[in-house]
Amino acid sequence: MIEVNSIEKRYERKIALSSLSFVVKKGELVALIGPSGAGKTTLLNLLASLLEPDSGELKVDGKPLSQYADRRQRARKIGLIRQQFDLVGQLAVIHNVLAGRLAEWSLLKSFASLFIPQEKDKAVDALKRVGLEDKLYERTSNLSGGEQQRVALARLLMQKPEVILADEPVASLDPARSEDILAMLTGLAKQENQTVVASLHSVEYARKYFTRLIALKNGDIFFDLPSHQVTEQQLQELYQLKELN
Secondary structure, X not given: OEEEEEEEEEEOOEEEEEEEEEEEOOOOEEEEEOOOOOOHHHHHXXXXXXXXXXXXXXXXXXXXXXXXOOHHHHHHHEEEEEOXXXXXXXOEHHHHHHXXXXXXXXXXXXXXXXXXXXXXXXXXXXXXXXXXXXXOOOEHHHOOHHHHHXXXXXXXXXXXXXXXXXXXXXXXXXXXXXXXXXXXXXHHHHXXXXXXXEEOOOHHHHHHHXXXXXXXXXXXXXXXXXXXXXOHHHHHHHHOOOOOO
């Protein structure tokens, strides 16, 4: 589903990513881990077409990412969820959920939906799946952080992308709500056979909810292994942890 071939990205004199190559199969749950500044967010932004690589090639479903210029095609392939949620706080929950359909709708239909929500039944179903059907017309800014992230998940359910990119999706949530969101994200992805690539600070969560860990350090791949094969020694070297005597 995703092919990364010799990708490089620089910011002035700093190398953010150095000749990265890997393949992600359809339906895989992949966590990007590594210290701050390792290149995780840069990689996700490249995959989301928010940045252009300085060299190398990215392919999604066998086609170069550059060929998904049409927003409708790109929305069907790639969805993005971030720790900031990217919601419009003053709008009702239903409108934020329906934003997942905007790439498919005409400008007129999008505008009309602000007054008479279009495809309401689908939005209600998406909110049921994330446990928020009772918040349909609640002002989004009134929700807790965990509830807002579930609204963002419902929006992804409306969008139905084949690939979900998640950039620190639980960084602003407490541990209980983090577990809730990650269980929901990976569970829904399995149901829909979606591919997930997520950056996470927590190695514990990465191992628990994702089947493969790609570790980045100084812009390079430090290791790429099934979650259950990653050792404590490898993690200590990745984060340069030192055991206390």
